[in-house]
Amino acid sequence: MNLLREIVLDTETTGLSPAGGDRVVEIGCVELINHVPTGRHHHVYINPERDMPEEAFRVHGLSEEFLRDKPKFAELAQGFLDFIGDDPLIIHNAPFDMGFLNAELEWSGRKHLVNPVIDTVTLARKIHPGARVSLDALCKTYGIDNSRRSLHGALLDSEILAEVYLELIGGRQVALALSAEAESQFRSGMVRPPARQRPTPLPARLTDRERELHAAFVGEMGDKAMWLEYLTIEVELRA
Structure with missing residues (x-):
C-alpha cells in the first residue's frame, strides 16, 4: 500500500507583495500521511532584513526586534525544501503563499517550487458556493475550535487548516483510522491477539x-x- 504524504503549509509576511519588497517572516508546515496528522512539523521564524510595517504587525504580532536575530531565508531554505520534498502542498489562498515562497527561493538562488498544490479556498468555494471561506468561517462551519487564534501564526494556522482540509475532503473517518492503527499495532506486536479458549475445560481441582x-x-x-x-x-x- 502506497502512503500519501501531504504538507499543510502557511506563511506570515511583512505585507502583501513580494514585488513591492515584502518578505516572509514565518513558515509553518504540518505533515499528513493518508490524511492523518503524524505530529511531524516544520516551523521557522525568519529575519526579513527590513522593517515591520504596523499593519502586518497587527496581523501576526511579529516585531522587527523579535525577528532581528533570526536566521535569514537563505540559511533556512534547504531545511524547508527537505521537509516538504516533492509532496503535495495544502495551502489556504495558495497564490499568496506560493508567490512569496517562490520569490524568496529565487532571491536565494534556488528554483521555484514545482509541488502539486491544493488551494483550500478554491476547494471550499466548490463545496460551499456563496459562503464565506476564510479560515475562521470554515472553522465555524465545521465546529473546529480556533479560540487560540487571537493572532495569525503560521504553525497554528497550519494545524487548524489541516483540520479544515480533512473536513473538506469528507471528514476524519476516525473509525477507519483507528482500525488501521490497531492493525498496525497488532502487526508490530504492540497489541497481542486474545487468548484462544481451550476446546475442553480443565478438570476441577477439588475432590x-x-x-x-x-x-x-x-x-x-x-x-x-x-x-x-x-x-x-x-x-x-x-x-
Missing part, C-alpha cells in the same frame, strides 16, 4: 471428599449462611 468437608463446615454456620446459597447455585449449574 468429592473436599467438597463434602467444605459443605459440612458451611453447615455448621446455620441454615441462613450466605455460603450455602452459592454452594446450592454451583451444584445446580454443574447438574
